[in-house]
Amino acid sequence: MTGYRHPFPLRWNDNDQYGHMNNAVYYEAMDTAVNTWMVHRAGLEVSGPVIGVARASSCEFLASASFPERLEVDVAVARLGRTSITWDLAVLREGAPDRGEPVALGTFTHVFVGRDDRRPVPVPEAIRSAVVEHLEVLATA
């Protein structure tokens, strides 16, 4: 089985004035899910010499959610490139069986760079192989 689901419980202050999870928090959810996966499943060291920085992101908000709900982020890969990964992400209600009724759908492109010079480097081999082995990959460049 492939895939990764990251639990994302909402916080009191995630709700904005309109009483629902603020749109920027969806990006916190997606970034947190991807980074947790990279740290725990693919050996990323956040203090290491290669880091992944955001190059682009997007989100469609399809339903609303609000504290104290607990959400989940489903992690797949839209495109595994030479120096970048574009993640394909779905924000789901806790326990939702599949991606059938997402709260939101998003993408996140990380470019891997040297920590000091911030120049692109190949996707670290440990991350590339963990992606191929454990996640659904829609396209490889």
Next chain:
Amino acid sequence: MTGYRHPFPLRWNDNDQYGHMNNAVYYEAMDTAVNTWMVHRAGLEVSGPVIGVARASSCEFLASASFPERLEVDVAVARLGRTSITWDLAVLREGAPDRGEPVALGTFTHVFVGRDDRRPVPVPEAIRSAVVEHLEVLATA
């Protein structure tokens, strides 16, 4: 047994430039733990006519924590007043057996007010009785 422990997984963006959980996030943790308890265990309706607003808070930071750690907030009551509750809170590492080695210790005073006029009202009876029944209370006024 009395007490409530609220799980609080850190997010990528909780770490600040110095590589650890930013100090303001401790207050998000404490507020989230207390509000979740009030909603799920004591019948608080966040859209209801009586709401709890922050009157004061404080925190001592005793150790550092950082994403991707999972923390927990232990909830007790320092003072159960007529119109207010002062919470006694400990931020702990996941699974820490007791309050022996807290990451942080804090307080939070909520005053209960009418949603519309924001004037103090007695602590709702459902919350008062849930506090007395389920949490450790250090003082009652």
Next chain:
Amino acid sequence: MTGYRHPFPLRWNDNDQYGHMNNAVYYEAMDTAVNTWMVHRAGLEVSGPVIGVARASSCEFLASASFPERLEVDVAVARLGRTSITWDLAVLREGAPDRGEPVALGTFTHVFVGRDDRRPVPVPEAIRSAVVEHLEVLATA
């Protein structure tokens, strides 16, 4: 002259572990700029019967920024629809003369809905006319 520039000074905790403004904060900047413009220049009442909710957003991150920098958000309109507005946004360094060297480029689609039933309604006339009069509009549907 058309256009609106919203000042957006960074906060200490906007910098993430990699020492630069976290990607989610760009969305806070764009949303804040658009809502401030709607409130101050187009009569939006955030407690009124019609509110604008996020339907989609996107951002390309072209350069990095970090606290204590002061940024600005340039607000234009990509598409003025019947019930929605898609904003065309540029995050700039303070005082940058035009959109020549943006830190980031983004979009934000707000759908206007009834506060209570959350069903789409026409863009309020005050907002529509303020957009046409004061902002650059790339397309109208």
Next chain:
Amino acid sequence: MTGYRHPFPLRWNDNDQYGHMNNAVYYEAMDTAVNTWMVHRAGLEVSGPVIGVARASSCEFLASASFPERLEVDVAVARLGRTSITWDLAVLREGAPDRGEPVALGTFTHVFVGRDDRRPVPVPEAIRSAVVEHLEVLATA
């Protein structure tokens, strides 16, 4: 004349479900004001060998504020210690003439430590002398 006032415009997402600035954001305001002062007026380098980390903080919330208000933080020093500074802070409405009607009053204790070993070191001389010269100091240890 002594003193420093830091402008702090609110963001859309600073308002929580109850329609006012969330309590944790006051700590973001105070920390941002103090760090901006230290960087711009006292030569703190956030990438340097000595950093200031939060040891304790507190806040009394005396009035409510909400986006799109612009606030200000007035910075003074409650205690200038050997390795720490306890700041005395007032959150004010923009243009408030003095500390007469604060929105909130708070404290923040920074301990200065080595970036790598995180052990306390004396307050850097540049910061100590800038404090003495430019800010009101209530006590010196």
